[in-house]
Amino acid sequence: MLGGVRPPIASLVVLLLTVAALTVIGLDGIHTAGVPQAVLNGEQQIAADTALSMRSAIDAEASAVRRTADAYPATSASTPTTTLKALTAARKAALGSALLDQRNGKLLAAGGKTVPLTGVDVARTASGPEAIPPRLVTSGGTRQLLYFAKVTLPAQQDDPDQDQYQAPSRTDRQLLLVVSEALPALTAYGEGRTAEVLDASGKALATAVSGTASGTAAHSGLSAAAARAANGSRSGTDASGTLLGTTTGSRRTVAGWAQVASATGSGATDDLGLVVLTSRAAPATTPTADYSRFALETAGTLAMVALLLGLAQYFSVQRPLLRLYLSAGRLARGVTGGGSTAAAELSRPVPVHGFGELARIGRALDSLRGQLLGESGPQQFPARRGPGYRALAVVGVVVVACWAVPMIFLLNRADAATAVPAPVLADQQARTEIATQRIRQSLDQSYTDLSEAAASLSGRSRAAQTQVLRQSLADHKQYRSLYLLNRSGGITLRVGDTPLRTLVHVPGGGGITTVNTSGRIPAIAAYAQVRSGKGQAPAAGVVLFGEIDVKALNSILPRPKLGSVWVTDGDEKVLAASVGYRAFQSLPDSGLTRLARATQGAPGTAGTATSAVHNTSSGPSVDAAAPLAQSGPTARLGWHVVTAEPAAALQIPAVQAEQRTMLAGILGLAVSAACLGWLYVVVIRPLRAVAVLVERLAGGDRRTVLHPVNHDEIGSVTRSLELVRQVLAERDRAARSGHAAGPSRPPRANTHQR
Template identity: 35%
Template sequence: MSLLGGIRPPIAVLSALLLALAGLTAVGLGGSQESVPKAVFTSQQHFAEDGAIALRASLDESVTDFQRAAALASAGPPADADHVLDTLGNVYEKWRGTAVVDIASGKLRAARGESLPLAAIDRTKLADDGGLAPRMVRLRNGETRLLSLALLSWEGRPQQLLVGSSSLKVPGISLGAFRSIAVVDTKGTVLSSDGIPEPEQVLTDLQRKEAGRSRRQLSAFARDAAVKAAQHPAKAKELGSGGFPGVSGSLTGEAHAGERAVAGYATLATTDPKEHSTATGLGLTVVAMVPVTEEPGGTADSLFGLLAAAALLLIGALTVGLLLGTVQRPLLQLFLESRRLSRGDLARPVRVPRHGEAARIGRALESLRGQLLGERPEHASFASGPPDAVHRHRPAAGPRRIPGLRLLGKTGTRGLLAVCACLLLAWSAPLGFLLNRTDGTVTVPQQLVNDQRERTDTLADRVRRALNEGHTDLTSVASLLGADTTAGQAQTLLHRTLYEHHRYRSLYVVDANGGVLSRVGEDPRATDGAGRDRQLAVVNDHGKEPVIVGAASVPGRKGATVVGEFRIDFLNALLKRPGLGQIRLVDADHRVIGGNTGYRAFQDLPAERLDRLVTAVNLKAGSAKRAGGILSRTGEGAKVAAAAPFTGGGVAEPLGWTVVSWQSATHLDTPESIREHRSLLAGLLGLTAAAACLGWLHIVVVRPLRELAGQAETLAAGDRRTVLYPRHHDEVGAVSRSLELIRQRLPARSAPAGRPAPTSDPRN
């Protein structure tokens, strides 16, 4: 018999699949519910990823701006160290300390801000490869700084070393009331932390104990995260998870007073793994920790899973028993009877099955047995009922049949398969599409609403900082375009800025009348003077995309302005963060400026509740503005939404923009949603197993059996010319071969009148 053919393999596979599905149903839809929902762990992982992205972008931007400022200073006329540091401090306010050191003598020329550990710099190795690479150093007070190095060189003067120190604290992260965040090195040492009060900031013994417990838990998380961060990103993720390009995950800690510490961790990684980044080479990991209230006594209804599995076992047993009793057993009986007749054993009557195509073939075999014994063939149709000879030789009736199966005896094999399909459908369809539906009643933990608000606030700060950085770059360029700068020098400076920063679509210098003096990139769209009186503005209110421009006046050249047009794709890329759903950047009139999914520029928000939320978070003025989050339940189900206005200063804050995010609660990994998804999966698996196995059975057995029944009846009616070819090497094929052997043994005189009987088999 063929390995994949025959009657046994489809039924055996169906039995195994139903048994496995019953086990998965009992385990997946039952068991104990976790005290902390999976969605909370996923949210903390995304929170740590946000921190890692913000820190990586901040460090890379700081190093790039530092080296670029040194290169621009070296390209100009010679300047003393104090002037270089003053210019650097006026344009950028991101370094905690800066200094200029004479490389040959080691003499400190000038310094600003905090004292730098200059002794940690080996001046003799600066010319080597990587000698100017940024490095981490630990200060005397235990804090860690990132030192950036760059050369200042002018013709006729000795080279000098420009040094700047940056903090390793995660910038712009909204921690909320109880969250803490830390930066960890490869050994699990906490380099910096935020969110845990220092000893001098607490007032009571209880607060000191809580702070000490938080520090110990954060240190434990830091060690675990350092071990997990050493994995390769491809091996650390689940298959198909995608998303964050680095190593990230979640951790669970000890429980105390009804709360359990939960943390997320993420390594510093670029969006493209092939890109080199200074920050990614430092081996840093961001760990975010928050205490989450446990849900004791919340156990899932394991009885439902057991009942569903038991129902599947019962229906599966009934289905398999029906297939065994009405399809497999009659076919195997036909196989044995046909082989007996083909071997010449004609003494005993054929045991004719009771229904379907098997009964038709059995009646034909009994007629052929009589013809081999010398009886005349019956030319009537064998499909209408058994001939008289069959009744005369029918063996005694066996055990009494179940009354409910009499109806099945009147239907064909296809009808039996349809009955089996309906039985399996009766279990799969309700479980997959009717039971365990949330329908907006999903319970959303408050921690998820808080995380939605805080992550949206972090995202708003990230966009604001990006716009501020863009304007700072324009200010830096404008400060270097003096009155004696030629058009070629300005063109080179603009080209270098456009190449180093991908946030601009075009850069150009215009005079007081709007004439373009120098430009790089795409064609300017704001040469009519719109937006030049403001540092950052949107100069259109219609069209396919907003035109966002930044402007900085050129000192010493009256009316000259450096204008940079921001790419809208740059802002949209900043808004693409997993776990926040749909995100929109709206202006002061609540019109959409950018988003992470498809949108139309300057369209309104899709729901009135989002408009009200944006209005609410912008009611207060200045630094009093705060992000807000809500959980709303409407006819479309439960939704989590948050809005965060631009706060924190800079030229971007006066724009009055707000970041809005919302997502359906059914997309969160809450216990109700997980049960709904697992029920749907179980139902779909049941439908798939039924369709695959019953379809397999229909193609391999039922369809050839129906065709063979007609051929057997034609042969019994007197057709001796039609050769019977087996399609498959299985039970049906074996019956076909036996019928062919019987045809060859039948006397030629039994052929119908007017048709000469063949003298031999054409295959012989």
């Protein structure tokens, strides 16, 4: 089905015209007017990242409340009042707290501000799942979050809170802890950006502004629009989107919204109905480049090349080959027929068409015709010949390459200094800062969890300490190993995997550090001091270390359209990454290293985030870096977060034009090479083989059998030549035996013509 001379030539023309049409469609669809799509996408991702940070903070607080309740060492002497005080002593963010009886909702103890319990069915809430999700309530005109946890107190013979008309209870008391807190702190990143947390009705619950902003999104009606869009999306997902606000002068408000909900299964924030809305005024660009004219010119040029190549192939290959096919068939009919018809077929000279192999075959056929008529004998042909059809195919590829190579390497090149709009670069920096906050939250939480475990070890026996560490390892999945060090740096107690530490040191205080400087896996660890009990001898283990599983840290780094993310130490060596890496390796590009170093301010300062566009081997890259922490347990480390997103992955007009121009050139070159290679395989190479055989046959070689390979025009010519060979071979045998030579009809099986 793919044989013959027509399909490759027709395919060449059709496919090149298709590439020309795709060039027009692809380049004409790039618009530079208004706000670039990359800016809209960036704002959407910033809203999604902010929503993720808020969701993580709410989930972490809900888990901490439950863990505190589960770990409370209740005794028969515990009362609701003492229990509530112990459970909330460490909750600095708590506005108020309450301890309720699960059976009837009776308030047993309270602390801080009054907890708004209106509308809370305590019995139904407590009978629900073990992990009760938080709720959003209103108190004094402000919205608060209620966190729940179940608490069990041992039975008491005399229950002071029990109704006087009931008999004394000897069963465990099931209580419900309720803690009210404000929404997690909201931070806006990027100069001029406003961030808001909205409820389901679109009311702003919290607002944060970075730098100088034109006002909240509510002024332009974006808050209500974002709430409607979020309510219209499927619940229980982290849906997000973009909105366009009003235009002021040359700037237009761009907003992104995202639900504070879990994307994987049910989460603690799914029923809150919270939406994060971020907005900023972005420059509305004017048309700076019109690619439609370029697209028409390049597509027209390719269409002309396609038609010229098609005509050249038709007149130089297809038509001469078809005429040769007819001439060979006529010659075969002359040697297999009889009477006047055969004589007439042989008397007509074989015309020589084309050049190269077709011309050689035509001349050899005419020589064979003369030999069949007895007008001449075998004829030798010169070994040196002119260019053949292989050169024609090469010239065709070169002609298309003259169009394709500039498209691939020269035309519509994106300038790294001007191709990436300033808002896109600013968004990459803002997203890097948000990623830094998310990583810092994770490390700070790891340190807080370890500090709580260290505090519970004080004054306990070795067996009790082992049990505490095992429970902590089970509760906190980010740890791979927990161990106690004595004053000389030796491990006195360990649970979990074998420690990766190679640095033997006993630091003071607490925080985050690394405990190795080489190996396949970097060992990041939280550490805290274990205090001796009052009036007791110093503990055998003085520092508790918790090595953080680097996989847990790596898992929070990837974000859509943020690119590659690395966490580096003070020497710009990689500690964690969203992509494959080797421990303590350098950043993959020197520009990233310089960018990380640029975040370090003067000695004693916290440093600032920075961003830049770097030229790489694969094109412009939008890069940013930020210091990991300005305060907290990681502030003294000098670590950084570095991100790099190829500009090709962003919808930037100049980069899109470069990509589509290159794609058109690659497609054109590939199509021409494929079709002309196809022509070479099915036509030109068989023609070269037939030309050699027919010249040998005309030169007197009657022994070489000509086998047709394909069922196409060249196969038919080969079969005709085999008939001629058989007749000439029979005549030569007859001449050698002294008999008169004459035409001899070959078997019918060999006379079939296409």
